Amino acid sequence: MFRISIIFVSLVLANPHRAHGDDSLPSWNDTTSKKAIVAFVERVTKEGSPDFVPAPERIATFDNDGTLWAEKPVPFQVLFAFARVKALAPQHPEWKTHEPFASLLKGDMNGLAASGEKGILQVIAATHTGITTDEFTQEVQNWIATAKHPKTGRLYTGMVYQPMLELLAYLRANGFKTFIVSGGGVEFMRAWAERVYRIPPEQVVGSSGKLKLETRAGKLVLIKLPEVDLIDDKEGKPVGIQTRIGRRPIAAFGNSDGDLQMLQWTTQGSGVRFALLVHHDDAKREFAYDRADRLQRLDKAWDEAIAKGWTVVSMKNDWKTVFPPTR
Amino acid sequence: MFRISIIFVSLVLANPHRAHGDDSLPSWNDTTSKKAIVAFVERVTKEGSPDFVPAPERIATFDNDGTLWAEKPVPFQVLFAFARVKALAPQHPEWKTHEPFASLLKGDMNGLAASGEKGILQVIAATHTGITTDEFTQEVQNWIATAKHPKTGRLYTGMVYQPMLELLAYLRANGFKTFIVSGGGVEFMRAWAERVYRIPPEQVVGSSGKLKLETRAGKLVLIKLPEVDLIDDKEGKPVGIQTRIGRRPIAAFGNSDGDLQMLQWTTQGSGVRFALLVHHDDAKREFAYDRADRLQRLDKAWDEAIAKGWTVVSMKNDWKTVFPPTR
Numbered sequence: 257m258f259r260i261s262i263i264f265v266s267l268v269l270a271n272p273h274r275a276h277g278d279d280s281l282p283s284w285n286d287t288t289s290k291k292a293i294v295a296f297v298e299r300v301t302k303e304g305s306p307d308f309v310p311a312p313e314r315i316a317t318f319d320n321d322g323t324l325w326a327e328k329p330v331p332f333q334v335l336f337a338f339a340r341v342k343a344l345a346p347q348h349p350e351w352k353t354h355e356p357f358a359s360l361l362k363g364d365m366n367g368l369a370a371s372g373e374k375g376i377l378q379v380i381a382a383t384h385t386g387i388t389t390d391e392f393t394q395e396v397q398n399w400i401a402t403a404k405h406p407k408t409g410r411l412y413t414g415m416v417y418q419p420m421l422e423l424l425a426y427l428r429a430n431g432f433k434t435f436i437v438s439g440g441g442v443e444f445m446r447a448w449a450e451r452v453y454r455i456p457p458e459q460v461v462g463s464s465g466k467l468k469l470e471t472r473a474g475k476l477v478l479i480k481l482p483e484v485d486l487i488d489d490k491e492g493k494p495v496g497i498q499t500r501i502g503r504r505p506i507a508a509f510g511n512s513d514g515d516l517q518m519l520q521w522t523t524q525g526s527g528v529r530f531a532l533l534v535h536h537d538d539a540k541r542e543f544a545y546d547r548a549d550r551l552q553r554l555d556k557a558w559d560e561a562i563a564k565g566w567t568v569v570s571m572k573n574d575w576k577t578v579f580p581p582t583r
Numbered sequence: 584m585f586r587i588s589i590i591f592v593s594l595v596l597a598n599p600h601r602a603h604g605d606d607s608l609p610s611w612n613d614t615t616s617k618k619a620i621v622a623f624v625e626r627v628t629k630e631g632s633p634d635f636v637p638a639p640e641r642i643a644t645f646d647n648d649g650t651l652w653a654e655k656p657v658p659f660q661v662l663f664a665f666a667r668v669k670a671l672a673p674q675h676p677e678w679k680t681h682e683p684f685a686s687l688l689k690g691d692m693n694g695l696a697a698s699g700e701k702g703i704l705q706v707i708a709a710t711h712t713g714i715t716t717d718e719f720t721q722e723v724q725n726w727i728a729t730a731k732h733p734k735t736g737r738l739y740t741g742m743v744y745q746p747m748l749e750l751l752a753y754l755r756a757n758g759f760k761t762f763i764v765s766g767g768g769v770e771f772m773r774a775w776a777e778r779v780y781r782i783p784p785e786q787v788v789g790s791s792g793k794l795k796l797e798t799r800a801g802k803l804v805l806i807k808l809p810e811v812d813l814i815d816d817k818e819g820k821p822v823g824i825q826t827r828i829g830r831r832p833i834a835a836f837g838n839s840d841g842d843l844q845m846l847q848w849t850t851q852g853s854g855v856r857f858a859l860l861v862h863h864d865d866a867k868r869e870f871a872y873d874r875a876d877r878l879q880r881l882d883k884a885w886d887e888a889i890a891k892g893w894t895v896v897s898m899k900n901d902w903k904t905v906f907p908p909t910r
Contacts, residue, residue: 312783389825433785446829456639457829458760458785464826469818469844475851476844478825485826491796498716498805499791499812500827502773502784517796517803524802 280426282576283419289532289574292567293423296530300506301430307528311431315505317497317518318424320438320445320462322511322552323534324453325416326405328543330551332412333444334376336399340383348382357382381482385465388477389443396447410582413452417534418580423509424453432507435459437496439489439514443480461500463488493518506530516557519566531566533557538571541578607753609903610746616859616901619894620750623857627833628757634855638758642832644824644845645751647765647772647789649838649879650861651780652743653732655870657878659739660771661703663726667710675709684709708809712792715804716770723774737909740779744861745907750836751780759834762786764823766816766841770807788827790815820845833857843884846893858893860884865898868905 284290300309321327341351341360351357356375359367368375384392405415424434436445436455442462449455466483469476488496494517497505507530508515508522519531535554536545546554561568571578611617627636648654668678668687678684683702686694695702711719732742751761761782763772769789776782793810796803815823821844824832834857835842835849846858862881863872873881888895898905 312777315785435785442826442829450639458642458762458827460829467822467825469821476821476848478821494796494803494805495794498794499769500785502769502787521803 280429281419281422283422285574285576287570287574289567289569293426293530293532296507296528297427297430299528309506309527312433313503313506314427314430314432315435315501315503316427316432316507317435317437317461317501317505317509317522318420319510319512319515319518320436320440322536323509323515324420324424324436325412326542327552328545329406331440332405332415333440335403335412336396336444337379337383339399339403340395341379344383384441384444385480385482388472388479389467390477392443392480393447396444400448408579410579413448414582415579416452417575418577419575420509420534421453421580424455427507428454433459435461435501435505437461437488437493437501437508437518439463439487439492442488461488461496463492489514491517494521497521508532509534510557511536512552512554513557514552516560519557520560523564523566531561531564532569533561533566534569534571536571538575538578540572542571607756608746608749610749612901612903614897614901616894616896620753620857620859623834623855624754624757626855636833636854639760640830640833641754641757641759642762642828642830643754643759643834643836644762644764644788644828644832644849645747645835646837646839646842646845647763647767649863650744650836650842651747651751651763652739653869654879655872656733658767659732659742660767662730662739663723663771664706664710666726666730667722668706671710711768711771712807712809715799715806716794717804719770719807720774723771727775735906737906740775741909742906743779744902745904746902747836747861748780748907751782754834755781760786762788762828762832764788764815764820764828764835764845766790766814766819769815788815788823790819816841818844821848824848835859836861837884838863839879839881840884841879843887846884847887850891850893858888858891859896860888860893861896861898863898865902865905867899869898 281290299305299307300314302308318324321331338360341357345351345361348357351361356368356371356378359371360379400412403412404410405412408415427434434455436449436459438445440462442460442464445462446457446460449460450457464485466481466485467478468481470479486492486496493515497518504525505522506525506527508519509532510519511534523529523531533554536543538544545552546558558568608617626632626634627641629635645651648658665687668684672678672688675684678688683695683698683705686698687706727739730739731737732739735742754761763776763782763786765772767789769787769791772789773784773787776787777784791812793808793812794805795808797806813819813823820842824845831852832849833852833854835846836859837846838861850856850858860881863870865871872879873885885895
């Protein structure tokens, strides 16, 4: 019996299609959300079942901000942009008197907010373009290795959600290919997504600007231009999925109205589909915000989730822990 | 000993990183080209060696037309467009008197050629846009299942190169992720690349138009618009690689000047890199064309290959067979 057990355990460990939800999602409480995830995965991976989906078609797409990691007080990429404005300010004395930079440098967030979307785009252009893709990646990696969240004091990569890390691994162990499909900048996320989420660059879809190939010192470089290529949010998400992945997901995961079209696109495919929204209802361990939030609203998508029977995760009730143990 | 042999054989078969070039490339003659491929693969996959590259970074990119399948008399996607013009003509009586459609419908290729790039773009717009992505995929699949090449009488998918199919499989068996990076239309190629090359849609990068999300009969659809998104040729290839893959390849494969920048981008990365050009010098078994060709010129890239020591495959001398056995 001992010998047989050893062999059985080895088989279970060796066979990626045999990972069980009960063991693989330890940070999830045993509530309806976890049960719905496990039931879906078991349905589509059971060979011979009418709901079986071949592994190459097991595409799962995840929003990033608010779905895989926190997004308050503002998406962390915005904080990266602010840090870069401060770092670049000595080279731009004119910013002291020009909005939105003047407000930003004085720490006047109301003044910055008053500059609206146009102001934000100016900050993005000043901090995300005019440099090579390799230089940008290095800047992101330098920042994310050291910058700390103003409220928790954690590294930003320490504010990923432990239950979602387990969910990503559980899906991959069941033959799924996991993608990020986020409104965040694609090159910002790719700089650390492989290390943190085990999602390689080619499986990260995000908002992007145009690039230009140039020769510098005899070598080719790609320059980031201040022209929008794709806004990977709302109706842009199915566009990003089709142009970058080329296959409709069978499962999609989000947390706000910006994810609604991705969840609709996913669930309108034929066969069994799965859609999940993370509801931020845990002011104590994370943040609480939904319909009334100005930046990351969960309103229409929530209504549709209720109407369509999508899974809505309560962070407060469904998750045993929110963040990974601090390192 | 018998038992040990069995275990050894099982390990070799089970371990994807142990496939050997000598067995895996049967359609390649034992010339310098094959030796260069195998030497490169063995260098980057040998653990502990200074040239070792971890599997996730083993990105290999392949041009399609002229590199993985034939491209004469014109790229096959052009023949698909012509077939669609003929099929759509009854709905467009005005085409009888409007160029470039009038020439095309009369089979007057000189008249069509006289319409130049503008004419070709009009044909592409008329045959590739204004329909949903799902409808377009279906049209491509219908055509490619039945249309035959004017010279060989083969299905177009029967004009893929057997040695390149083996090369794709050999690289994958050694932990490489194989991508197409082609000037051809991304949705045209994705419609059959997985079946023919075992390259899934998310690993196909190509030229593309913009898409628009609309609701039809209560369901979301993506409409193909007549606006260019990416021309994935020449300097567009490194742009396509960076925006879609996000990681520099360590090996790249092409056949014409349209691939030069991809090969430069690949070989200018640090560490061991591999670049290969297929030279069409086999008029008897395929086609012969290079520096003087009007459509698919191999000139500057050839010069650079010689100067840099890239591998130049002679189809005539390096390949035992060109096309797969007819089915």
